[in-house]
Every structure is written in C-alpha cells, then in structure tokens.
Amino acid sequence: MKQEDFPMLRQEYIYFDNGATTLKPQCVIDKIKDYYENYSANAHRGDYDFSYKVDQAYENAREIVRNFIHAKKREEIVFTSGTTQSLNMIAFGFFAPLLEPGDEVLITQSEHASNVLPWFILEQKKGIVVKYISLDEDHYVTLENVKKSITPKTKVISIAGVTNVIGDARPMKEITEFAHENNIFVVCDGAQMVPHVPVDVEYLDIDFLAFSGHKMCGPTGVGVLFGKSELLEAMEPQNYGGGMNESFDSASEVELKELPTRLEGGTPNIAGVIGLGEAILYLEKIGMKKIHEVEQELRTYAIEKMMHIPHLDILDLESDSGIISFNVDGIFSQDVAYYLNKYKVCVRAGNHCAKILKNEVGVTNSLRMSFYFYNTKEEIDTVIDLLRDKERIVREML
Ligand SMILES: Cc1ncc(COP(=O)(O)O)c(C=O)c1O
Known part of the structure; x- marks a missing residue:
C-alpha cells in the first residue's frame, strides 16, 4: 500500500523501525522544499508577501492538526519540537506551579523516558511523589488497577495512549471519566497513538496530549502539545523571547501574546x-481507520508465523x-539486529527508552519490529525466514 510514495x-x-521514526512520502518532502525554495521567510513577523504566505501556511497547518x-x-494546538518537549512543557509549565509537596502523579513502568524523567525531576525539586499503576499479567493498564492506585493525593495520571515496547493501547476514555470524577488531570503521551489510530480529544476528554511529527510521516523536530484552552491559559511559557510577547519595557513590564503564540517563543x-x-493530509487521504486495520493485519500475520518458531520469545x-517486541533465545538483541542489517532489514534493539519496563517484563533488552501501513506481508516473510534458523544467526551475526 502506497510504497511508491516513499523515496x-x-x-x-x-x-x-517505524516506532522510532517513519519514512517520509514525496509530498511532504516537496512541501518542505517548496517552503525553502519559494517563500522562506519568518512567521508572524514580516509585512511583505512572502511573510504573509508563511503565516497562512503555518496557521493552515495548525488548523489541519486541530x-x-x-x-x-x-488556541489548543501548540507547535513544539516533539513529544519530549510537549511533555516537559506540561510538567514544568503547568504542573510545577500547581502541585504541592506530597501530591501524587501516577505513571506506569512501561512509559518512555519522556514521560518519566520530567516527573522524577518534579519529585526531586518539588517533593511530589511518582507512583506506578500496576500492570496486569499481559502488561496492560486496566481501569480496575487505576482505581486501586489512586489516593486522595493523586493529582495527575500521565500515561502513553499506546506504549512503545508492548504496544498496548490504554483505555483512555474510561480513565479520563474516572479521573475527572476524582478531580485528577489526565496527560496522554500520544507519540505511538496519534500516528496509528483515529484520535478525538474531545470525545476522550484528555486534558493534555503530546505527539511528534516524525512518527507520522512528517519531518523531525516538530510536534504538538494539545491542551484544553482553560488549562493552557494557566501554563507558564518555558521559552521567553521573541514572537511570544506583545510588549515589554525597561521597567520589566511584560505583556504576553494570546494563546497559542505565547507558548511558541522564538522562531518556530x-x-x-x-x-x-x-503529512496529516496524506494520512487522512488513506484514512486513520484503514491505517490501523493494515497494521493489525500485518501484526497478526507476523505473530502467527513467529509463534511457531521455538527460539523466538515474544x-x-x-x-x-x-x-x-521479542528476543532470539540466548542471543543478545543487538547482535540479532546486526545480523538482520546484513540483509537490509532495519529493526530496533535495546531498551527502547523504557528503562524501567524491565521490572515488569523481566528482560532488559529486546528486538522491536514496528510496522506502518507501507509495510507488506512479503517483507514479514523475508524477515521471519531470516529468523527461522538460530544456528545461522549465531554463525553470521558477527
Ligand atoms: C511512547 C513515546 N513517548 C515519547 C517519545 C519521544 O518522542 P520524541 O523523541 O519524538 O520526542 C517516544 C519516541 O520514541 C515514544 O515512543
């Protein structure tokens, strides 16, 4: 499906390795090239035609995201450099001024570093307490376990919508319903969710959502912070400077711009x-439901074959x-990745930035294959054939 669109x-x-970053279709490459070749001015600053064109294109992209x-x-769509920056802005710009020592933030052991470390820093600097929602035996989050984890001090639940190693989807709607009944904010790390399934923030009633452009056929270095407008109003900017202020004077009087510009300091x-x-227009043409279906079909196809190979621990x-995510029994995941690379296969090996997940799954490193809609069953056949013979992997891996 659509392979010809990807140079x-x-x-x-x-x-x-689409969980790490996806490939870019020609239309996205052309769009970027067009900006640099034909109207490469700054945004929201100039009084000439090129600059107006940039403003239009930039704000049009905001509307596409919305x-x-x-x-x-x-106003609820803020452009950032990616999920990591969005999550840091949420933790330090919104929650740091709000939370009191002893307040609890619930995460899980399968979160990506970007949704763990900002909370650890608030733990060290503000005395908040980071707690973990227990996962069930398949490493899933259940509403039952969320209910068991909250206390009167729980103020935030911050979890990935879909995780990047296990690939489980969290029941976000049920969680937000329950959380809001108990005056708890819900932050969703959407890095592995937004590129793969239809997302409706209003229906899900998520307070904050973070995601990255490069994991959804877009460029690197751009992402989105969604926040309910009344919450973003209270968010402290993390970047003060040009573009985000209305005025300032030598008496240190500063007036900031309206949302969302106030949170986009500096040249974006x-x-x-x-x-x-x-990239979003491109994904929409295919359809997010369709994208999810194709990925599910590829996954089921691969799992059915992999299950019958005894040396693969899934x-x-x-x-x-x-x-x-899987391991070849007795072989270090990175060695298997090197072996596959000899055959022009790109997979990820390691801990996938989820360094405390080992407490749940009992293994530190694994191989991860992450599919996107342009992958095929033939490609899966090729990779599984390469994994079928363990002796061959051992022989050829170094
Ligand atoms: C679940 C999850 N959260 C956050 C991130 C961080 O994304 P970025 O590096 O684009 O900021 C990733 C990236 O792999 C991820 O998979």
Whole structure:
C-alpha cells in the first residue's frame, strides 16, 4: 500500500523501525522544499508577501492538526519540537506551579523516558511523589488497577495512549471519566497513538496530549502539545523571547501574546510545521481507520508465523498496535539486529527508552519490529525466514 510514495523504499531496505521514526512520502518532502525554495521567510513577523504566505501556511497547518485530533479551538494546538518537549512543557509549565509537596502523579513502568524523567525531576525539586499503576499479567493498564492506585493525593495520571515496547493501547476514555470524577488531570503521551489510530480529544476528554511529527510521516523536530484552552491559559511559557510577547519595557513590564503564540517563543520550525500539515493530509487521504486495520493485519500475520518458531520469545503476543517486541533465545538483541542489517532489514534493539519496563517484563533488552501501513506481508516473510534458523544467526551475526 502506497510504497511508491516513499523515496526511501526505492533502496530496497525492509524498514521495520517505524516506532522510532517513519519514512517520509514525496509530498511532504516537496512541501518542505517548496517552503525553502519559494517563500522562506519568518512567521508572524514580516509585512511583505512572502511573510504573509508563511503565516497562512503555518496557521493552515495548525488548523489541519486541530481538525485531525478533533480539538475545539485553534488556541489548543501548540507547535513544539516533539513529544519530549510537549511533555516537559506540561510538567514544568503547568504542573510545577500547581502541585504541592506530597501530591501524587501516577505513571506506569512501561512509559518512555519522556514521560518519566520530567516527573522524577518534579519529585526531586518539588517533593511530589511518582507512583506506578500496576500492570496486569499481559502488561496492560486496566481501569480496575487505576482505581486501586489512586489516593486522595493523586493529582495527575500521565500515561502513553499506546506504549512503545508492548504496544498496548490504554483505555483512555474510561480513565479520563474516572479521573475527572476524582478531580485528577489526565496527560496522554500520544507519540505511538496519534500516528496509528483515529484520535478525538474531545470525545476522550484528555486534558493534555503530546505527539511528534516524525512518527507520522512528517519531518523531525516538530510536534504538538494539545491542551484544553482553560488549562493552557494557566501554563507558564518555558521559552521567553521573541514572537511570544506583545510588549515589554525597561521597567520589566511584560505583556504576553494570546494563546497559542505565547507558548511558541522564538522562531518556530516553520518548514517542520508546514511539512507536518502535509503529512496529516496524506494520512487522512488513506484514512486513520484503514491505517490501523493494515497494521493489525500485518501484526497478526507476523505473530502467527513467529509463534511457531521455538527460539523466538515474544514479549507481547496480544497487542493493539503494529509493534512486536521479542528476543532470539540466548542471543543478545543487538547482535540479532546486526545480523538482520546484513540483509537490509532495519529493526530496533535495546531498551527502547523504557528503562524501567524491565521490572515488569523481566528482560532488559529486546528486538522491536514496528510496522506502518507501507509495510507488506512479503517483507514479514523475508524477515521471519531470516529468523527461522538460530544456528545461522549465531554463525553470521558477527
Ligand atoms: C511512547 C513515546 N513517548 C515519547 C517519545 C519521544 O518522542 P520524541 O523523541 O519524538 O520526542 C517516544 C519516541 O520514541 C515514544 O515512543
């Protein structure tokens, strides 16, 4: 499906590392090139035609994002450099001034570093307490376990919508319903969710959502922070400087701009934002439901074959995404990745930035294949054939 749109695929690599970053279709590359070649001015600053064109393209991308995640207002869409920056802004710009010592933030052991470390810093600097929602035997979050984890001090639940190693989808709607009944904020790390399934922030009633452009056919260095407007109003900017202020004087009087510009200090990644808008239009043409279906089909197809290979230990037999994490029994995951690389196969090996997940799954490192809609069953056949013979892996891996 759509392989011809991706110039990287002409090199005949098998690219199964879409959880890390996805390939870019030609239309996104062209859109970025067009900005740099034909109207490469700054945004929101100039009084000439090129600059107006940039403003239009930039704000048009904001509207595309708003529509894509079904946010109510354009002010609720803030462009950032990616999920990591969005999550840091949420923790330090909104929660740091709000939380009191002893307040509890609930996360899980399968979170990515970007949704763990900012909370650890608030723990060290503000005396908040980070707690973990227990996972069930398949490493899933259940509403039952969320209910068991909260106390009168719980103020925030911050979890990935879909995790990046196990690939499980969290019941976000049920969690937000329950959380809001108990005056708890819900932050969703959408890095592995927004690129793969339809997302409706209004329906899900998420307070904050973070995601990255590069994991959804867009450029690197651009991402989104969605927040309910009344919450973003209270968020302290993390970048003070040009573009985000209305006025300031020598008596240190500062007036900031309205949302969302107030939270986008400095020259933004204009080409990135415009490219992200184009990537979303491209995904929408295929359809997010369809994308999810294709990934599920690829995953089921791969799992059914992998299950019958005794030396493959699969971490996540059941999961809701195009992610499969596994190990070849007795062989270090990185060595298997090197072996596959000899055959032009790109997979990820390691801990996938989820360094405390080992407490749950009992293994520190794994191989991860993460599919996107342009992957094929033929590619899966090729990779599984390469994994079938353990002796061969041992022989050829170094
Ligand atoms: C679940 C999850 N959260 C956060 C991130 C961080 O994203 P970025 O590096 O684009 O900021 C990733 C990236 O792999 C991820 O998978």
